[in-house]
Amino acid sequence: MLVLGIETSCDETAAAVVARDAAGTGRILSNVVLSQFDSHALYGGVVPEIAARAHTECLDVLIRKALEEAGVALGDLSAVAASTGPGLIGGLIVGATSGKALALATGIPFLAINHLEAHALTAGLTDGIRPPYLMLLVSGGHTQLLWVEGIGRYRRLATTIDDALGEAFDKTAKLLGLPMPGGPAVERAAMNGNPRRFNLPRPMLGREDPHFSFAGLKTAVRHAAAKIAPLSDQDVADLCASFQAAVSDSVADRVRLAIRSVLPLSPEGAPRNFVAAGGVAANKTLRTTLIGIAGEFGFAFRAPPLELCTDNGAMIAWAGAERLTAGLVDGLDAPVKPRWPLDPAAAKAAGAGVKA
Ligand code: KG4
Ligand code: ZN
Numbered sequence: 612m613l614v615l616g617i618e619t620s621c622d623e624t625a626a627a628v629v630a631r632d633a634a635g636t637g638r639i640l641s642n643v644v645l646s647q648f649d650s651h652a653l654y655g656g657v658v659p660e661i662a663a664r665a666h667t668e669c670l671d672v673l674i675r676k677a678l679e680e681a682g683v684a685l686g687d688l689s690a691v692a693a694s695t696g697p698g699l700i701g702g703l704i705v706g707a708t709s710g711k712a713l714a715l716a717t718g719i720p721f722l723a724i725n726h727l728e729a730h731a732l733t734a735g736l737t738d739g740i741r742p743p744y745l746m747l748l749v750s751g752g753h754t755q756l757l758w759v760e761g762i763g764r765y766r767r768l769a770t771t772i773d774d775a776l777g778e779a780f781d782k783t784a785k786l787l788g789l790p791m792p793g794g795p796a797v798e799r800a801a802m803n804g805n806p807r808r809f810n811l812p813r814p815m816l817g818r819e820d821p822h823f824s825f826a827g828l829k830t831a832v833r834h835a836a837a838k839i840a841p842l843s844d845q846d847v848a849d850l851c852a853s854f855q856a857a858v859s860d861s862v863a864d865r866v867r868l869a870i871r872s873v874l875p876l877s878p879e880g881a882p883r884n885f886v887a888a889g890g891v892a893a894n895k896t897l898r899t900t901l902i903g904i905a906g907e908f909g910f911a912f913r914a915p916p917l918e919l920c921t922d923n924g925a926m927i928a929w930a931g932a933e934r935l936t937a938g939l940v941d942g943l944d945a946p947v948k949p950r951w952p953l954d955p956a957a958a959k960a961a962g963a964g965v966k967a
């Protein structure tokens with residue numbers, strides 16, 4: 612089975628070809644990603660209209676490149692998969708329409724992929740991990756703990772009541788004058804910093820519900836920075852290191868709670884896996900923390916390689932291959948969905964500005 616995957620939900624234009632054999636093993640034949648950082652840098656954040664136009668300008672070239680690198684012709688494909696939500700509607704329309712047009716022209720099935728499901732299933736492609744498993748999804752738009760029961764079956768255990776973790780990294784970077792994307796910039800600066808210099812709050816620590824909150828932490832960084840302005844490079848490094856330490860402590864507390872809640876759901880004797888995905892899962896301080904917690908509870912920690920943690924086409928193609936195998940094909944009238952929670956039944960988290 613050969614699936615072309617198209618990703619255009621935010622500020623990365625991506626296309627990839629993934630093969631899945633009869634045993635369910637995946638192989639990435641090509642994975643082409645073009646980031647739009649430069650197009651948005653001037654504005655300090657992703658501008659939806661600029662993003663949509665940039666996708667339109669380069670998607671056809673990227674798809675051709677992905678097919679060429681894979682050594683695959685359009686006629687060899689089994690299906691075309693495109694992320695159709697959640698995300699910025701303009702970009703989603705570009706990717707979905709391109710995918711549908713290719714599917715129509717070649718007479719193969721179209722697969723409408725939930726971008727979050729694609730992140731959630733990546734561990735199957737990279738590590739051969741099969742559900743059930745616990746998943747921490749930490750990206751620019753989402754911060755969720757999920758119990759992955761199977762394809763299309765997710766139990767959302769926790770979400771953020773305000774900012775996503777990647778958003779908190781990006782806003783912290785911006786207020787400290789660091790370049791976009793903020794996460795890697797904060798991580799780089801933190802390498803030379805003292806994580807104990809600033810005593811920042813540990814949001815939600817000890818709370819009984821496992822939800823996240825990062826808006827207050829970001830504001831605390833702003834106040835700490837204002838107190839000692841103008842900032843030296845060392846001040847910025849110490850603020851970044853202290854921010855990362857607070858994030859790690861907060862996430863660790865939330866993850867421990869979630870692991871305790873899924874212990875009874877893990878079948879006796881079955882492998883216990885804890886998977887992290889999304890751009891922030893690339894953060895080494897966070898990874899080290901998560902490996903430690905997984906170990907505490909006898910869970911194996913898995914995180915896709917860095918280039919598959921951030922948005923890419925291979926994860927879309929793989930989710931497509933998994934869904935095609937399960938017979939879950941979509942029509943050419945499949946809508947794009949800017950909001951598309953993986954677990955529509957999940958109760959709303961109490962708090963202001965709740966995200967799905
Ligand atoms: O999954 P992703 O590529 O895109 C979506 O948001 O769906 O995640 C991007 C986010 C950005 O907020 C970026 O700053 C953050 O992931 N990020 C990181 C790191 N690399 C990317 N945050 C912390 N440390 C990193 N090394
Ligand atoms: Zn993503």
